[in-house]
Amino acid sequence: MTQTFKRLYTATPLPAHLRGGVVAIGNFDGVHRGHQAVLERALAEAGRNGVPALVLTFEPHPRKVFRPEVPLFVLTPPPMKARLLAELGFAALVEQPFTRDFASLSAEAFVTDVLEKNLGIHHAVTGFDFHFGKDRQGGPAFLMAAGERHGFGVTLVDAFRDEGAEVVSSSRIRGLLAEGKVEEAAGLLGYRFTVEAEVIGGQQLGRTLGFPTANMRLSPEAALREGIYAVRFRRADGTLHDGVASFGRRPTVDDNGAPLLETYVFDFSGDLYGQNCQVSFFGFLRPELKFDGLDALVAQMKKDEAEARALLAGARPLSQLDSEIAF
Secondary structure (H helix, E strand, C coil): CCCCCEEEECCCCCCHHHCCCEEEECCCCCCCHHHHHHHHHHHHHHHHHCCCEEEEEEECCHHHHHCCCCCCCCCCCHHHHHHHHHHHCCCEEEEEECCHHHHCCCHHHHHHHHHHHHCCCCEEEEECCCCECHHHCECHHHHHHHHHHHCCEEEEECCCECCCCCECCHHHHHHHHHCCCHHHHHHHHCCCCEEEEEEECCCCHHHHCCCCCEEEECCCCCCCCCEEEEEEEECCCCCEEEEEEEEEECCCCCCCCCEEEEEEECCCCCCCCCCEEEEEEEEEEECCCCCCCHHHHHHHHHHHHHHHHHHHHCCCCCCHHHHHHHC
């Protein structure tokens, strides 16, 4: 990981040592294998030229601005995106506040104000279909020509396809997670899907049954299939534990109806309240079920624990990034 990694905003001056760098541009929600093809080109270009590698992204996701009435399952909220990019070796993530005013900037103003004046870029790397500026007037050809006018290089990266020749996309990954297919999603991400949130208090029913849980409230838009998962739990101090988690909505106890992730952390008995922790999903075990009494529930929870332990014992990293996140 880049030890001096910075998360910045274009409204704040870019530190002098980060100006003149190679900038990967895009939303990069999920930082999946398709995104990584763009990001790796940026890192390679920066290495060749001995300049810093940065990522320019847009917050909130433009779809939230243009279609606020349509829920969007954001795979990697800014803190998680920043962590992944730091692990990949970038020097900084620069977040451009995305508003309707910003969206109304001309393509030329985006190049002049953001890329040239704010970032002072040496080289831009982006996907072949990147469009920018009012009414998406700026495209690949415009960016290439702008680079020639303003004195920076441009690299366009073709769509990345998986082993089945299908394009890897954030929407495809969202669809897999909605079906509980976390292993297939991991294959497209290149790492295990991971969420991060603060551990909050619960009803403590699990504690009375011998299965105390660390409860985390996720975004109401988190469209992960409800059910029981084999997971790996990372405490705030970086310590990892295997576990089994239940994910679902509990409208009778959660006044905002947000999904609740309840993780039984194996071989741990300390206090986690208030800690910002991460949960990585390794496998879907079963849907949520209604049991006839607590004895039947406890018997099933013991089976879930045994199955999760067996699955996690055989897990191997999918990549260096996966090794850093979930191992």
